[in-house]
Amino acid sequence: MQNNLEKLQEQKSLFTCLLITGLGIMLATFCGKEVVKTVTDFTYIPVSGALVILSIIISTRFRKTGNHGKAWLLFLGISISWFIAETIWAEYELVYHLNPFPSSADAFYISGYPFLFLFSIYYLKPFKKLISRKMILLTSLIAVSVLIPSLYMTVDNNSHESKFAIALGSIYPIADSIILVPALIGIFLFFKGEVNFLWTLLLIGILFEVIADTGFQYFTLNNSYYTGHPVDILFIWSYIMFSFGIYNHIQIFKKNNKIKEFDKVA
Numbered sequence: 001m002q003n004n005l006e007k008l009q010e011q012k013s014l015f016t017c018l019l020i021t022g023l024g025i026m027l028a029t030f031c032g033k034e035v036v037k038t039v040t041d042f043t044y045i046p047v048s049g050a051l052v053i054l055s056i057i058i059s060t061r062f063r064k065t066g067n068h069g070k071a072w073l074l075f076l077g078i079s080i081s082w083f084i085a086e087t088i089w090a091e092y093e094l095v096y097h098l099n100p101f102p103s104s105a106d107a108f109y110i111s112g113y114p115f116l117f118l119f120s121i122y123y124l125k126p127f128k129k130l131i132s133r134k135m136i137l138l139t140s141l142i143a144v145s146v147l148i149p150s151l152y153m154t155v156d157n158n159s160h161e162s163k164f165a166i167a168l169g170s171i172y173p174i175a176d177s178i179i180l181v182p183a184l185i186g187i188f189l190f191f192k193g194e195v196n197f198l199w200t201l202l203l204i205g206i207l208f209e210v211i212a213d214t215g216f217q218y219f220t221l222n223n224s225y226y227t228g229h230p231v232d233i234l235f236i237w238s239y240i241m242f243s244f245g246i247y248n249h250i251q252i253f254k255k256n257n258k259i260k261e262f263d264k265v266a
Contacts, residue, residue: 036228120182201245
């Protein structure tokens, strides 16, 4: 397992990445919407691409073994789906100069949610004895309380969006509320001291994704969203948290293998 110094270094690296990306987009905003759109789109590609690479590495090492092996294969599906979606979104904006919502990018964004939910279930399975019915009920109530206003806001709006776009947009709050339940359970376990911060990063990343989705939905419906809007920072931060969470698991996997090899030699 990692010692405290290694954990501290990883946490510092994480917060540095979050700070740099956040400040980068905020500073680009002062240069105009076209500049911040370009900066943001070009930030999404390497950030989501790095997540794909890390997902391939960890899924290859676990090779379907146990709950974690299945979980990482599912997460690989998420990272590939969302990387394709981010690429299509950037292509629509930077190459064709078209509005990416709604577009084929949504098919890949939405296809990632079933993978994400199943990943969360497999990821939390080792802690199932620590998950009480009360915890499940509480997180479900929170998810429903988020879903109802978000869904109402989507369906009952006066924006210029088409009926198809509104119907498509309503899928996101439903999907968000579903994945919010296991994410909150994992975060509750962290605050109860059952799991460490780096282990929980993937679930915190899901929480950021849900918050960003809700913000994107709100600002799109009131016609104030643009690529590079501050809400995009939360999307990028969720990718970064996912990446650091996977990197942490890769480091743990390496150390466990070294211990096993040492035991065999001894």
